[in-house]
Amino acid sequence: MRGHRDLKLACVGAVLCALVAALVPFELVRLVAALPLVLFLPGYAIIALAFGSRELALPKRIVLSVATSLMALVLGTFVLNIFPFGLRTASWAVLLPLVVIAACRGAALRRDPADRRPRRRMTLPRPAPASLALGAVAVLIAAAALVLAQKPLPAKDAVGFTALWMLPTDAREDAVAVGVISNEQHPASYRLEVSLGKSQSKTYRVDLDPGEERVYEVEVAPRASGRTHVVSTLYRKGRPGHVYRRVTSWLPRQMTFP
Amino acid sequence: MVKARFESLPVIALLAAIGLFLCSLANALSRATLAPTPLIYWVGLLVIALPIFFRLSSTKPGYRERLVLVLLLGLALYGVKIVHDSIFFTFSDEFVHAFNAENIDKYHHLYHFNPAIPTTPYYPGLEGATSALMMLTGMSSFGAGIFVVGAARLTFMAALFFLFARLSGSARGAGLGVAIYTGTSNFLFWGAQFSYESLSLPLLVVVLMCFVEREDAPPTSRSAWAVPIVLGILAIAITHHLTSYALAVIFVALAILYRVMKVERPNPWPFALLSVGVALGWLLIAARSTTGYLFPVLEEAIKAIVKTASGESAPRTLFHQASTTTETVATTPLAARAVALLAVAVLAAIVFLGLKALWRRDERREPLVILFGLGALAFFAALTLRFAPAAWETGNRAGGYFFLGLAFIGIYGAAEFLRRGTNLLRRRVALAGALGVVLVGGAISGWPWDIQLARPLQATAKGKEIDSESLALARWASERLDGSRFAAPEADARVLLNPGGQVAYGGQGPDIEDIVGSEGLESWQLPLLEQHNLPYVVGDRRLNSEDTLRGFYFDVKGQYGGKLREQGVVHKFARIPAGRVWQGNHIVLFNLKDRP
Numbered sequence: 001m002r003g004h005r006d007l008k009l010a011c012v013g014a015v016l017c018a019l020v021a022a023l024v025p026f027e028l029v030r031l032v033a034a035l036p037l038v039l040f041l042p043g044y045a046i047i048a049l050a051f052g053s054r055e056l057a058l059p060k061r062i063v064l065s066v067a068t069s070l071m072a073l074v075l076g077t078f079v080l081n082i083f084p085f086g087l088r089t090a091s092w093a094v095l096l097p098l099v100v101i102a103a104c105r106g107a108a109l110r111r112d113p114a115d116r117r118p119r120r121r122m123t124l125p126r127p128a129p130a131s132l133a134l135g136a137v138a139v140l141i142a143a144a145a146l147v148l149a150q151k152p153l154p155a156k157d158a159v160g161f162t163a164l165w166m167l168p169t170d171a172r173e174d175a176v177a178v179g180v181i182s183n184e185q186h187p188a189s190y191r192l193e194v195s196l197g198k199s200q201s202k203t204y205r206v207d208l209d210p211g212e213e214r215v216y217e218v219e220v221a222p223r224a225s226g227r228t229h230v231v232s233t234l235y236r237k238g239r240p241g242h243v244y245r246r247v248t249s250w251l252p253r254q255m256t257f258p
Numbered sequence: 259m260v261k262a263r264f265e266s267l268p269v270i271a272l273l274a275a276i277g278l279f280l281c282s283l284a285n286a287l288s289r290a291t292l293a294p295t296p297l298i299y300w301v302g303l304l305v306i307a308l309p310i311f312f313r314l315s316s317t318k319p320g321y322r323e324r325l326v327l328v329l330l331l332g333l334a335l336y337g338v339k340i341v342h343d344s345i346f347f348t349f350s351d352e353f354v355h356a357f358n359a360e361n362i363d364k365y366h367h368l369y370h371f372n373p374a375i376p377t378t379p380y381y382p383g384l385e386g387a388t389s390a391l392m393m394l395t396g397m398s399s400f401g402a403g404i405f406v407v408g409a410a411r412l413t414f415m416a417a418l419f420f421l422f423a424r425l426s427g428s429a430r431g432a433g434l435g436v437a438i439y440t441g442t443s444n445f446l447f448w449g450a451q452f453s454y455e456s457l458s459l460p461l462l463v464v465v466l467m468c469f470v471e472r473e474d475a476p477p478t479s480r481s482a483w484a485v486p487i488v489l490g491i492l493a494i495a496i497t498h499h500l501t502s503y504a505l506a507v508i509f510v511a512l513a514i515l516y517r518v519m520k521v522e523r524p525n526p527w528p529f530a531l532l533s534v535g536v537a538l539g540w541l542l543i544a545a546r547s548t549t550g551y552l553f554p555v556l557e558e559a560i561k562a563i564v565k566t567a568s569g570e571s572a573p574r575t576l577f578h579q580a581s582t583t584t585e586t587v588a589t590t591p592l593a594a595r596a597v598a599l600l601a602v603a604v605l606a607a608i609v610f611l612g613l614k615a616l617w618r619r620d621e622r623r624e625p626l627v628i629l630f631g632l633g634a635l636a637f638f639a640a641l642t643l644r645f646a647p648a649a650w651e652t653g654n655r656a657g658g659y660f661f662l663g664l665a666f667i668g669i670y671g672a673a674e675f676l677r678r679g680t681n682l683l684r685r686r687v688a689l690a691g692a693l694g695v696v697l698v699g700g701a702i703s704g705w706p707w708d709i710q711l712a713r714p715l716q717a718t719a720k721g722k723e724i725d726s727e728s729l730a731l732a733r734w735a736s737e738r739l740d741g742s743r744f745a746a747p748e749a750d751a752r753v754l755l756n757p758g759g760q761v762a763y764g765g766q767g768p769d770i771e772d773i774v775g776s777e778g779l780e781s782w783q784l785p786l787l788e789q790h791n792l793p794y795v796v797g798d799r800r801l802n803s804e805d806t807l808r809g810f811y812f813d814v815k816g817q818y819g820g821k822l823r824e825q826g827v828v829h830k831f832a833r834i835p836a837g838r839v840w841q842g843n844h845i846v847l848f849n850l851k852d853r854p
Contacts, residue, residue, distance in 0.1 A: 021394040034394040038387075039409045050485035054478070059325055060471075063416040066409055067464040068486050070387060070457065071493040077368065077386025078496060086366035087386070089393040096390075127268070134268035141275035142337065145282035149341035155717035157291035158812035159819075161727055161843035167738055181734070183724040183842075211722030227854060249837045253852045257788040258834050 004111060007048060007104040014041045014100035022093040037096050042076075043068030045103035052110035072099060160184035160210070164192075164234045164245035169217060173252040178232045179215040182208035189237035190244070194218045197228050206234075220251050227251060265316065267323060270309045274334040277305030282341035288711035291814050299711055300698060306334045307440070307697050311690040314433035315676060324433040325419055332415035335440060336408055339450035342712050346729070346757060347400055350806035351453040353752035354378055355385055359399040360759060362389040369544075373763045374755060377552075380545035383497025384457040399756065403452040411450060414460035421467040422666055424474060425627060431669035434693075438608065438668040441601060441696030442661035443654060443704030458498035459658065462505050465490035470626065473523055480524070487529060495536040499548050502537040504659050508629065509533045515625035559652040563643065590707040601699020602641065604692045609634050609664060612671030619670075633663020654704070706807065708818075713811040727842045728803075728810035731796070732758030734840060739794070745770045745787055746796035749809025750845070754796075763792060764804075771804060777826025779834070784850070793851040795836075797828035799844040 013036065020033035043065035047056070056064070076095055080087045127135070162182050169175040178194055187209050195201040196218070206214055220228050227250040234245040280302025287294035310331045313319060319327065342348075347356050354374045361370040361379075368382045379385075384406065391402035415436060423432035439445065449456055465487050472483035495502045509530035516525040541548055565571040590598075613631060621627045637660035643653025676685050701710070715726050725733060732753040735742065744754050744762040748771065751764030763770045768790055773783045774797065787795065801821040802809045813819030828846045832838065837852025 018394075027396050030395045031397065034391060035405065038391050038394060039405070046485065046489070051479075051482045054482055059322065059416070060420060063413060063420070064464075064468075064486055067413045067417065067461065068489060070406070070410060070413065071461065071486070071489040073387035073390050074383040074457075074493040074497055075489065076390070077362075077382060081368045081386075087362055087368075087389055087393065088366050092390045092393055131266070131268040134272050138268070138272040138275040141272070141279050142334075145275070145279040145337065145341055146344065148279075148282045148286050149344040151286075152345065152716040152718045152723050153286055153290040153714075154719065155289060155291040155714040155812065155814075157815045157817070158714045158717050158726075159815060159843070160719065160724060161730075163727075163730055163734070163840060163842040165734060165738075165840040165847075167839065181730065183727070183730055185719045185724075187720070209722060210719035211724050229854070245841045247838045247841055248835075249839075249849075249852050250854050253837070253849075255851045257793070257850055258784060258836065258853055 004104075004108050007045070007108050010041055010045055010048075011097075011101050011104050013037075014045075014097040017041070018093040018097045022089050038073060038092075039069050040065050041069070042072040042096055042099045042103070043070070045100040045107065046072060048107035049103040049110065052107065053112040072096075156185065158185070160186075162188060162190070162208070162234070162245065164232060164247050166230065166232045166247040166249055168249070168251060168253070173220070174222060175217055175219045176230055176232075176249065176251070177215050177217055178247075179213055180206050180208060180234060181213040182210055184208075184210050186210065191235045191237070191240065192216070192232065193235070194230065194232045196220055196230055197223075227254075265309075265313050265318075267326060270313055270327070271330060273309045274306045274330055277302045277307075278334050278337045278341065280305060281338045285341055285712040289714045289717070291714060291812075291817070293817070294711070296711060303338065303698060303701065304694050306338070307331065307437075308690050308694050311437050311693040312686060314430070314437055315672070315686040315689050317430065319430075319433075321423070321429045324429050325416060328415045328419045328433055328436045329412055331437065331440065332411055333408075335446060336411045336450050339447055340404060342447070343715070345716055347403070347452055348712075348715060348810075349447070349451040349453070350752060351375075352403075352451050353756045355452050355454065356399040356403065356756035357759075358382065359385040359388045359392065359403065360756060362386060363392050363399070371761070372755075373761055374752065374765070375551070377499070377545060377547045378454070380547065381454050381496060381498055383493060384452070384454045387457065388452075399452070407450065407452055407456045410457045410460040414463055417460065417464045417467040418662075418665075421463060421470055422669060424467070424470045425624065425630075425666065426621065426669050428669070428673070431673055434672045434689075435665045435669040437693050438605075438672070438696065439661060439665035441605070441693065441700040442658055442665075443700045444658040444661075445704070446697075446701045447705045449658065454498040455501060455658075458494050458501035461490050461494050461497065462501050463662070465494070465505065466508070466626070469526065469529070488532065491529065491533045492536055495533075495540045496544075499537075499541070499545065499552065500655070502533070502540070506530070506533040506537045511629055512625050515628060519623070519625060521625060556652065559643070590702065594702050594707060597695060598699040598702040601696045601703075604696050604699075605664065605668070606638065608668045608671035608675070608692075609638075610671070611674040612667035612669065615670040615674045616667065627666070630663035630666040633660045634667040636660045637664045709807055713808070713818075714814070715811050717812065726810060726812040727800075727845050728753045729757075730842065731840060731845055731847065732760075735760050742794050743790075743792045744794040744796060745773060745790075745792040747771070747774050747798045747800075747803035747809065748806050749803050750796050750798055752806050753810045760794075763790065774798065775804065775823070775827060777824050777830065779830040784834075787850060793849055794839070795831055795848045795850060797831055797846045797848065799823045799825065799828055803844075 017033040017037035021030045024030055046068045047064045080091050085091055160183050162184055164180055166176050166178045169177050182188060190206040192204040192206050193201055202218055204216055230249045230251055232247050233243055236244045281299055284294055284299035310327050314327055347353060354372060358372055358379050362385055369379045372379050388399060388402045388406045391405060392399060418436050419432045422435040423429050468483050468486045472480050475483055494505055509526055513525055513527040513530040616622050637657055640653040640657045640660055644650045672689060675689055679685055715729055717724055728750050735754060735758045742760050744760050746754060746762050746764050748764035751762035754760045754762035765771055768786055799822045800819060801823055802819055831848040837849040838846055839849050840847035
């Protein structure tokens with residue numbers, strides 16, 4: 001690939017991007033590395049291989065590079081699926097640089113020797129400072145639009161609720177986890193009663209802010225035969241005699257359909 | 259000078275950003291249940307598009323500036339979709355494809371079962387590409403999907419511009435053609451969602467663009483252009499069924515036209531053969547379930563057309579935003595209907611002018627131009643399907659493909675319009691306005707009026723995040739039940755698929771809809787649940803819980819989500835008796851395998 005600076009850059013870039021994406025633990029850094037590896041470099045290399053020394057205008061080369069990268073990803077999915085290891089971080093991090101290196105090697109062989117002379121530097125337009133400032137403001141406003149869209153907002157007319165749930169804590173089913181989740185608009189207080197069969201029961205006072213969850217673990221004593229009927233009932237503070245939520249279970253569970 | 263500055267690229271970009279912000283603001287106010295006037299949103303959309311349309315109609319910009327303008331248009335309009343719901347996917351098909359992408363990430367192989375649309379895992383192109391980005395970045399399917407569809411979207415805009423520029427020989431015409439295309443009813447939301455067609459349609463346009471470039475290239479360069487064409491045909495075949503069939507039809511028609519018209523360039527029959535071969539091969543080898551998925555829909559559409567045409571059944575009321583439940587949803591206001599109908603009238607006028615102008619030009623002898631002309635006419639034929647109740651969706655989906663032809667013919671119509679009269683500035687203003695009507699009209703007819711703006715799925719109260727009931731159940735299931743099997747009303751089932759990550763059945767195949775929607779427990783219901791091994795059953799009293807576009811948001815006082823089914827839809831499972839695992843306001847989750 002001597003003399004073909006673009007192809008050499010593509011190969012080195014693909015390997016570096018793959019290493020960073022596969023090994024660095026920070027999502028943003030991985031994203032910055034993965035985007036060119038996934039959405040540009042494979043297509044660039046394949047188009048370079050296909051066209052060899054033939055002219056292809058820069059805008060078309062760029063668009064074809066992205067489009068062909070998408071095609072390569074789709075077909076790469078199909079190829080990786082054939083192997084037992086399948087689609088994994090490591091397999092993508094190996095396949096994509098391999099495609100880039102192989103295609104760049106082929107492209108270098110197909111290009112005319114005359115192409116090896118140093119190319120003229122691409123001239124980029126130099127925008128006026130006012131244009132740059134306007135562009136920067138546009139980017140900031142667009143970013144603000146996206147940030148606003150990602151932000152959950154107060155929605156005072158949305159009807160809030162509290163959920164009660166109960167599940168065995170593990171496969172032995174000798175204890176249950178009982179959870180109360182508040183998706184209410186305001187703080188709320190409850191009384192939680194967990195009854196274990198006919199004789200035992202436990203009571204908890206539950207104060208929850210919006211978005212808060214409380215989980216209580218309750219042991220279920222093993223019985224010689226039969227099942228323990230576990231019932232968790234939630235009462236609102238203002239209406240202590242009125243069942244607000246109720247969940248039930250028979251432990252150990254049968255695990256068969258009725 | 260001032261006028262020139264107003265038309266400069268940085269100013270247009272700034273206006274596009276302001277328009278996007280207005281759209282985001284309208285959505286934010288709607289999520290905050292403040293019932294904002296939808297005008298903020300529509301003004302935002304026009305602030306994005308009108309300056310670009312106006313500039314594209316000018317004779318001054320060069321080729322690259324026009325390309326940048328169409329890319330800016332594509333990016334900003336994609337942004338409108340992103341700011342609609344940028345916390346989770348919320349379009350009904352997005353849950354299905356996100357579930358597939360997460361499965362690929364989880365199991366490292368393709369073709370894992372999808373209970374909502376079983377055909378989708380066999381067209382894994384989009385999900386496979388997305389999973390690559392997911393694995394290499396650690397992002398969720400939501401984040402990675404936005405990047406992949408965004409890249410496809412930009413590729414689509416640029417490839418359409420190159421295609422139209424090469425075929426029409428005019429960069430100005432190409433820019434206007436792309437501007438017209440944004441008026442298709444599927445462009446703003448449907449075509450931007452995380453769904454297989456959002457990748458396959460851009461790839462189809464890339465293949466057509468490469469084909470046209472190849473036709474114009476010297477013989478020594480033709481093999482180079484064949485590479486992306488072949489890769490594109492293969493990629494489309496494993497990405498989306500309908501697009502692969504559409505591409506096969508286009509190439510077969512081109513091969514026939516080349517033969518009949520004795521075109522001197524090489525006949526594209528090898529591409530026709532390849533596209534038919536891979537589409538059929540993939541259907542027969544990997545995706546046999548496609549026939550059971552597509553053909554009943556087409557059969558129903560044909561029956562509906564016959565019944566409506568013969569007067570046996572009443573025609574569908576236009577702009578009737580039918581929900582799948584009986585809860586009435588807001589109807590499209592009269593003014594919005596008028597804009598949508600005006601958009602169709604504008605398109606008809608542009609096509610009429612375009613066909614008339616094209617008839618006098620040499621391009622009419624180009625086979626692809628003939629196909630585009632037929633596509634433009636077919637678009638209006640497809641519009642009539644909107645009157646047949648079971649055929650409107652087929653017509654709407656087909657319209658997205660036919661619109662490629664319409665947009666191309668529209669180039670000549672727009673050029674003809676700009677040529678007439680003396681005052682070019684006035685005509686440019688009129689054309690930009692007409693294209694604005696087409697864009698807004700397409701958006702109105704392409705997405706239900708009452709959900710053009712986002713609804714609250716997640717909100718804050720006292721500074722903390724709170725979830726809607728469906729989302730709360732799904733997130734709880736994601737944390738506590740690893741990949742369990744559910745039967746649920748369809749809206750709940752979709753959210754349980756993603757972000758819930760559960761195997762959730764809904765709808766009618768098998769007939770879960772009647773199990774979770776009827777008050778009494780009939781004799782066939784429990785055996786059906788056992789047969790499909792669905793121990794977890796979601797009882798949901800909300801009438802809109804079957805509505806996959808609206809059923810998972812917060813109920814909002816006095817607006818929507820307040821109508822309830824009879825208590826029996828929940829109590830019947832308690833009477834079995836079966837364990838109650840989770841209870842919210844209207845939703846109760848039962849475990850049928852937990853019993854005395």
